[in-house]
Amino acid sequence: MEKKGFNRPWEVWYDNLMGILDHTSTSEEEWFLSLQERVYPEAAIWAQMIMRCKYPILCTPSEDHEEFMLTEGAYSLHEGPPEPEAWVEFHVICVVSPRLTVLMRDILLPEIIEDREESKRLSKQVAHADHLKPLSNPQDAHSIFHDLVVVKPRVGKYISTGSGDINLVTDPMADTEGDRLCLPIFRIGSPDVQSLNSVILHEALDFPDLVSAPNLPYSLL
Numbered sequence: 001m002e003k004k005g006f007n008r009p010w011e012v013w014y015d016n017l018m019g020i021l022d023h024t025s026t027s028e029e030e031w032f033l034s035l036q037e038r039v040y041p042e043a044a045i046w047a048q049m050i051m052r053c054k055y056p057i058l059c060t061p062s063e064d065h066e067e068f069m070l071t072e073g074a075y076s077l078h079e080g081p082p083e084p085e086a087w088v089e090f091h092v093i094c095v096v097s098p099r100l101t102v103l104m105r106d107i108l109l110p111e112i113i114e115d116r117e118e119s120k121r122l123s124k125q126v127a128h129a130d131h132l133k134p135l136s137n138p139q140d141a142h143s144i145f146h147d148l149v150v151v152k153p154r155v156g157k158y159i160s161t162g163s164g165d166i167n168l169v170t171d172p173m174a175d176t177e178g179d180r181l182c183l184p185i186f187r188i189g190s191p192d193v194q195s196l197n198s199v200i201l202h203e204a205l206d207f208p209d210l211v212s213a214p215n216l217p218y219s220l221l
Contacts, residue, residue, distance in 0.1 A: 016043040054092065054104040055152045059196075062187040067098035069197045071204040079199050081141045086134035090143035093199060100185075101196060105150065109143060113151050144195045153183040 006012050019039040025031035036044040061067060068074075074095035080088045092104035108128040115121040132138035188196075 012040070016040055019043075020047050050092070050104060053107055055107060056183065057103040057105050057148070057150050058183060058185040059101045059103060059188050059192075060099050060185055061193045062189050063193075066190060066193050068095050068101050068193065069200040069204070070095050070098055071200060073203060074200055077199060077203045079143065079145065081135055083135055086136070088132060088135060088141065091145055093196065095200065103145065103148075105145075105148075106143075109146060110148075111152055112149055113154075144199070145192065148186075148188070148192065150186055151184070 004012075004015065006015070016039045020035065020043070023031065023035050023038050025034055032044070032048045035047065038044075039047075074093070077093040077095075078089055079091040079093055090106050090109065094102040094104070096102060108124050108131060110121075110124075115124070129138070132141045135141050
């Protein structure tokens with residue numbers, strides 16, 4: 001902080017954020033290596049871990065009368081086995097508003113499109129089991145959101161079929177520089193909303209303040 005002339009912690013956070021967003025490079029590997037020279041090394045390592053091991057899912061309650069709890073620490077919550085000596089993180093939860101939450105989901109958890117390939121699905125299951133081995137009881141480690149029906153952000157357009165399946169439609173002739181990333185918002189049912197709220201409340205023991213929005217204009221989402 002002293003070297004960069006920062007006086008307050010939020011200045012460090014903001015500088016790291018802008019450094020990650022604005023940093024450019026000629027290759028992915030070079031981007032990660034040079035990022036450590038632009039931002040704090042710990043922040044660069046964190047960014048690399050998140051970008052390579054997780055992907056974002058946008059969630060909103062399917063029922064209009066339900067909402068996510070919003071606490072002081074709800075911007076970054078851990079979902080995974082509580083073992084500091086063998087850190088395993090299935091999801092990072094970021095509650096944006098009472099009607100919108102971002103889940104950063106581990107790439108080894110189920111994803112309906114890539115899991116259609118049996119070889120890829122089995123490979124992920126083996127890698128996931130290996131990832132859990134350092135835990136004291138790996139057989140009991142299970143994400144409460146393991147079975148969420150979700151897809152990764154991809155270039156193209158997702159189409160929902162009448163049977164509830166999801167397909168990706170792409171244009172092979174499209175200019176890749178003009179491609180748009182499809183990041184759908186998933187409407188999740190009451191059980192998953194309550195599961196999310198249970199994690200939020202569990203992690204809120206040190207943050208007593210809660211926010212609710214009974215008059216929130218839900219139609220905006």
